[in-house]
């Protein structure tokens with residue numbers, strides 16, 4: 001029998017979009033120190049939740065900049081370290097990096113930051129495509145619980161879920177929203 | 186010293202040769218059947234209670250490979266006889282494809298000697314039709330018969346040359362001897378290793394068409410018409426060959442045939458998964474062929490059930506399908522699998538037992554397969570209702586290549602006697 | 615949403631027989647994702663680090679062996695090639711002996727090619743490792759079928775199809791001895807395509823229609839009529855001038871694919887061949903080399919991705935979830 005779960009809304013669709021927009025505004029207003037000019041920036045979303053966040057962030061950022069900067073997507077399936085423990089992972093979409101990333105400033109985007117393993121895998125993947133000048137990590141939600149020495153540069157929301165709770169970005173069509181998920185026996 | 190008289194009491198005495206099928210007692214004295222009826226136990230007599238059991242003539246299997254001399258690592262006369270006894274078989278005809286081939290009276294003598302000294306049941310050698318089974322020169326059939334052969338066959342191989350087959354039939358006819366043909370046109374067999382059909386196509390295995398058998402049977406039947414000799418088709422597998430035999434019998438030709446339990450109970454689907462224990466020659470055939478074989482049994486065209494007991498060691502079976510040896514063992518599953526014919530309404534219990542006792546005995550000209558008073562007391566007592574599961578590891582044959590492993594069967598041998606001597610008792614060996 | 619993780623639970627890839635539409639989908643989706651790896655500068659992912667893949671080839675096939683070898687290496691597995699010379703087979707070393715040796719190396723995946731049908735089913739009963747069938751006798755060659763399916767899938771829009779259902783595929787040549795034909799026929803049927811077998815009667819499996827749900831044609835022109843995919847099979851040298859065929863000349867004349875015959879097929883029909891090609895026998899050079907029609911090179915590229923996908927899914931499938 002598959003386990004059932006209970007979802008409690010953490011961010012409504014409107015709040016989710018507003019949070020991403022706020023992140024774009026913040027990034028635009030105060031870029032990281034020693035930043036390259038905007039033309040050298042690249043937004044890269046980690047499939048699949050991070051890709052949705054990255055698309056929205058990139059859209060807003062381009063609006064503010066009045067220019068298009070490149071966007072790409074990373075699928076980290078083949079970089080994961082859990083093949084032996086959970087078996088093959090769903091393959092959701094291929095990596096799509098049309099641009100050169102050598103010497104670029106990468107904004108790596110994910111939805112929820114937890115153990116840090118996804119980011120570790122994404123960094124390994126990224127460096128198989130080139131050698132960026134710098135990589136900044138932007139996440140919508142940081143829920144703590146890190147197992148690796150990884151910290152985000154830009155965070156939309158920091159929360160501390162209860163024991164047994166997971167934070168999920170749900171993406172039903174256009175309506176992205178964030179929930180706390182509690183598994184039920 | 187074994188008790189000289191045995192009374193088997195209250196069983197269903199089934200003796201197809203004499204049309205007897207009744208609840209009765211049977212008395213054996215000095216290895217000979219003394220009386221059948223309502224009997225009192227004489228003094229110092231062993232009494233066997235047989236209520237609910239069937240007492241039948243010991244089974245006669247006219248087609249076994251005992252592998253001795255030459256391939257004793259697969260089976261020998263002693264182990265083959267143990268398997269036979271456990272299967273209720275009290276007499277068997279041993280095919281000549283041994284090493285050396287049974288094509289010389291000295292080999293016949295050796296087999297009979299070994300059977301006498303090590304064997305629990307009766308062994309009747311079948312002599313080769315041609316020297317070395319090469320299909321070229323006839324054997325000394327007269328001398329072989331005198332030495333004890335009961336029929337002739339090159340089994341394992343057909344006699345392919347029509348001229349040689351004709352001469353063999355003519356020659357054997359002078360002695361009234363039976364020729365048993367392994368009917369396969371080898372050029373149609375080619376490199377085939379299973380029945381040609383949907384399953385072979387799916388498995389990508391080269392197939393053997395049913396016509397490989399019927400082509401040779403058709404030819405042989407023409408030669409029988411020409412020569413008038415007694416001819417028997419071994420392990421009939423195809424509907425076409427069955428119909429050809431039916432036609433020949435309708436024309437009063439001296440033709441008979443046998444079917445194995447695996448051919449009438451299984452089809453080529455048993456090969457799925459490349460099970461080498463479902464590989465034999467001729468191969469398991471289609472559902473339509475199987476239906477024709479059942480029809481042949483029901484109509485009395487096929488009068489003999491024989492096992493083609495062909496032991497092979499693991500070395501020859503645990504290999505690639507194409508390379509695996511042909512053949513399966515069958516002595517210990519003969520009775521219960523054949524009883525499925527009775528369960529399924531194909532034939533009566535009496536006809537079924539006849540096909541494994543008096544019918545083959547008559548063809549071979551041996552005085553067995555009946556419960557007639559004055560006959561040697563070769564008998565099998567079985568429980569027709571007991572169900573059990575075939576387990577290859579439990580079989581007494583040296584080789585374990587059964588195609589019935591795991592099959593749920595009904596009918597279990599409780600005791601077997603040869604000339605009044607108990608050679609097997611369920612749970613006592 | 616299709617998810618390879620939950621759809622792939624098989625221990626072995628023995629054949630297309632028995633694979634569900636979803637399982638084929640999971641394999642193809644994974645292969646599509648992996649194709650991207652083969653296009654970049656660093657053509658390697660760390661997925662199978664520490665895994666051992668043994669290529670056990672009882673038949674010479676540089677192409678297939680190289681494809682599996684590269685697939686393993688691009689996934690970071692350790693790949694060992696073992697060519698079992700027919701001499702050691704003749705020396706009496708049985709398959710089980712070889713396997714005992716293999717077992718001692720504790721491989722995760724063993725890729726096997728063998729001249730006899732059904733060998734993998736036999737080995738699967740005796741070996742712990744996951745097995746991939748790289749061709750057994752005339753039985754199956756599942757990775758070839760999968761790469762063919764992937765190649766066809768890429769072309770579906772050009773063929774005016776959104777799905778495999780209703781697609782007309784003509785498999786032409788020596789169907790009888792072809793594991794490629796068998797695996798493709800089974801896979802295509804599972805996906806709903808219409809399969810035709812086209813070739814001389816002596817090179818057709820018995821009861822092909824019943825066994826494979828294929829329509830059988832003995833005249834190439836008839837078999838090609840309206841076909842959207844034309845899959846030519848290789849004619850093995852040993853079949854030429856045997857009792858199966860009178861001569862190569864006659865075969866080429868009646869069953870060879872040339873431009874005129876291809877006009878019988880659908881207007882955009884693609885031409886496939888598992889290679890290596892007997893040019894001028896089963897297929898004319900100008901057809902084989904026509905970039906508008908021939909997808910033979912795409913087949914080779916997809917072969918690599920499909921084999922990477924197979925290794926990935928099998929290496930993880932032993933995991934209890």
Ligand SMILES: [Zn+2]
Pocket residue numbers: 340341342367419420466467
């Ligand atoms: Zn035979």
